Amino acid sequence: MLKSEKEAAETIGETVFRRIRQDIISGALPPGSKIRLEQTKERYSVSVSTLREILSRLTTENLVIAEGQRGFEVSPASRQELLELADLRILLESHAIGLSFATGDLDWEARIVAAHHKLSAIERQLLEGDASRTVDWVRYDWEFHQALVSACNSETLMATLSSVFDRFLRYHLLAESFRGKPVVDDHRRLFELAMKRDVGGARDILTRHVRNGTEHVLTSGRIR
Amino acid sequence: MLKSEKEAAETIGETVFRRIRQDIISGALPPGSKIRLEQTKERYSVSVSTLREILSRLTTENLVIAEGQRGFEVSPASRQELLELADLRILLESHAIGLSFATGDLDWEARIVAAHHKLSAIERQLLEGDASRTVDWVRYDWEFHQALVSACNSETLMATLSSVFDRFLRYHLLAESFRGKPVVDDHRRLFELAMKRDVGGARDILTRHVRNGTEHVLTSGRIR
DNA sequence: ACAGGCTAGAATTCCGATAATATGATGTTT
């Protein structure tokens, strides 16, 4: 988890991988759209081989679909998948919260305090109408939720949750609207409950948080 | 040449992907071992590009690790990961059992009956000492557990569970020994509880089932 | 020993070629 010194060995594939993944999650590459290799390799300035490598990777976490001899396409968005992801996120994150709250030490608390501080600062700006910070908000939101579970002591759980979270996030970014004050309140409550190590309470808030978010995305009407 | 139709839709990459994945799970490619591209591409008769594509895919589910400019290696096995996988399997499969038991119809019951029939037939042979069937047992075991959750109605959950299951299975195959009668009894109980739609009971058995399996692997002494 | 540099081997990336397949247009039959 310490990634200090030897970060220099970044390969092109790795970099572009993150870029494409980001573009899918953010909606820059819209759901269901065909990914033509010649065209896309220009866009990201990589060769076909490297591009295929990247797209292949993304198929494993279902952000991209590879069909027989028909190439790749961005995984389509469906109401059904959104509901499944919401369910899974609640399951995984609730579990992780239980583990994390039980063993978190002072460093863990500090991470949460810090993450919530940044998050709520951005949220204040958002509520005041400064929409330019939504990109930051997305990152800080994830970092806050990650901080909450960061003491769960299971790489595997964190990785799985992370993938589910990102795929869930894609639907929110497709809906293109910040849910507003209820979200901010949820985060504050989660923060307080974490400090009190109230697992049950946190789980309840989280569950509502995710379900309301899902509802919000669905009623925004951009998902079929 | 004539094209054999059913098989034509499969790409080489797909085929070899499954083969390599299988070889990792079965231990033919041992944990922690370096994967030299030139050498490995011979072994599976594919080009470097295709091989890299495949290995990249496997990194996403943590069966292979790609390190900076240092190539690929089979993900090492650790006591810690085994415990994490066990935990995650219990979490996911218990949840899926809840969903599945609630909505399973007659077809679902039939799938379980069929799967358990096959599984127990193999297990009888195994108990009588016919070790030649372990490969089949592994498949039928998974098919039985899959049948149990097959009515959970969540592709995402099934896919996640499937990956966790396989990675968990790798540890069992490394331990190289069938646990014997307790496993058979667990399966019979799970079968009966499924027919009775007893979610709580099934979850209890499953939890014990997985924990005992983990214990068995750990005491077999092949994992550091 | 050991620091530094050299070198053989690997990995990464790109490119061009080829065969197989899909797509779309065109024309023909019913």
Added chain:
DNA sequence: AAACATCATATTATCGGAATTCTAGCCTGT
């Protein structure tokens, strides 16, 4: 007009090889 066959074009899947960069083992001189 709908269904079907045929063919040209576009795209994919795969391969082998070349250029570049990085790694790791080895050598050498101190």
